[in-house]
Amino acid sequence: MVIKLKYVFGPVPSRRLGRSLGVNNIPPKYCSYSCIYCQLGRTPNLICGRREFYPWRDVVNEVINSVKTIGEENIDYITFVPDGEPILDINLGLELSGIREKVNKPLAVLTNGSLLFKEDVRQDLYNADLVSIKIDAVEENTYRRVNRPHPSLYIERFLEGVKSFTKNYKGKVITETMLIKNVNDSIAEIEKVAKFIKSIRPYKAYIAIPTRPPAETWVQPASEETILKAYNIFCEHIGQENVELLVGYEGPYFEAIKDPIESLLAITSVHPLRLDYAYAMLEKYGLNPETVLRKLACENKIVMLKYKDQKFVMRKIISRS
Ligand code: SF4
Numbered sequence: 001m002v003i004k005l006k007y008v009f010g011p012v013p014s015r016r017l018g019r020s021l022g023v024n025n026i027p028p029k030y031c032s033y034s035c036i037y038c039q040l041g042r043t044p045n046l047i048c049g050r051r052e053f054y055p056w057r058d059v060v061n062e063v064i065n066s067v068k069t070i071g072e073e074n075i076d077y078i079t080f081v082p083d084g085e086p087i088l089d090i091n092l093g094l095e096l097s098g099i100r101e102k103v104n105k106p107l108a109v110l111t112n113g114s115l116l117f118k119e120d121v122r123q124d125l126y127n128a129d130l131v132s133i134k135i136d137a138v139e140e141n142t143y144r145r146v147n148r149p150h151p152s153l154y155i156e157r158f159l160e161g162v163k164s165f166t167k168n169y170k171g172k173v174i175t176e177t178m179l180i181k182n183v184n185d186s187i188a189e190i191e192k193v194a195k196f197i198k199s200i201r202p203y204k205a206y207i208a209i210p211t212r213p214p215a216e217t218w219v220q221p222a223s224e225e226t227i228l229k230a231y232n233i234f235c236e237h238i239g240q241e242n243v244e245l246l247v248g249y250e251g252p253y254f255e256a257i258k259d260p261i262e263s264l265l266a267i268t269s270v271h272p273l274r275l276d277y278a279y280a281m282l283e284k285y286g287l288n289p290e291t292v293l294r295k296l297a298c299e300n301k302i303v304m305l306k307y308k309d310q311k312f313v314m315r316k317i318i319s320r321s
Helices: 057-071 092-102 118-126 140-146 155-168 188-202 226-239 260-270 275-284 289-298
Strands: 008-014 018-025 077-080 107-111 131-133 174-178 204-208 243-246 302-307 312-317
Touching: 008 057, 008 155, 018 057, 018 140, 018 226, 077 092, 092 107, 118 155, 140 155, 155 188, 174 188, 188 226, 204 226, 226 243, 226 302, 226 312, 243 260, 260 275, 260 289, 275 289, 275 312, 289 302
Parallel strands: 018 077, 077 107, 107 131, 131 174, 174 204, 204 243
Antiparallel strands: 008 018, 302 312
16 A cells, blocks of 8 residues: 655655655755755755754654554655755654654654754754765865755765764664766765765665756766766775665565576666676576677666776666656
8 A cells, every 4th residue: 555645655665775654744845955966856945944844743643644554564664755854854853753652663864964963963863763864975066066055054064964973873874975977976076975985884875876857957867887986986995785876776676586687687786797797697597698698788778887807787777757
């Protein structure tokens, strides 16, 4: 069963969070950023002060009732993923603890992290089991170009806030880095972002590209070559087991797939695979790797790219419709 109420929607399948019941605690569109790639368009209400948007008990009650209707067993995460920035809601902490009292499911918040330098914001987020933080830049100029933050926000404070939060937080931290062609996709920028993310030791660092129409029509995703480079740079700094791509495929996770070709497609949408590993994997199933890979390339499902001395197979990225 899927529902769409005033504050609650889903569950929607998410590769990161499984079956995720969404909570929309912010009206469209209040945010502290106006990211050039935002799928909700430009931000008409660019704010950085927290405030009440809805009666928090109404949000909590709607979540509790929705979970009863859908059944706890059909939900993996309850996720604050609103039409704006969830930490602008001054009642976020009350909502998280109110839900936790009645519902035995992990709670996640997907945030831009811009206000983590504030103690009250950090305290609120300590009530969540998983926090996803957007880290697209670590340099002031790039930050302003890609995220277009509220004029009172600065990269230094953002990075300090993220460090301060992750130092004390006991839950899972994941990061998401959106790569935009000619904006934040130079190797130098990617190296710096990777080094910063390493310092906060996330559970997973995701590299993403915009897959839905962006706020600014000129925005283009980083090229496949750049994504592969970024993946390898992130792996070198953060560790391969902690890095994944988010390039538009939210299908079942690859362990669940029995067909070797489907499995190869699922793996390469998350981890670019060395060509020799791809060969070995297909041969194990009695398939001719060259024939299979050539066919998948002709069908535009994969690309073969080189990084340093190695050839890789990567899922062709989904272009925007
Ligand atoms: S932080 Fe999220 S909601 Fe806000 S502008 Fe950026 S992408 Fe959109």
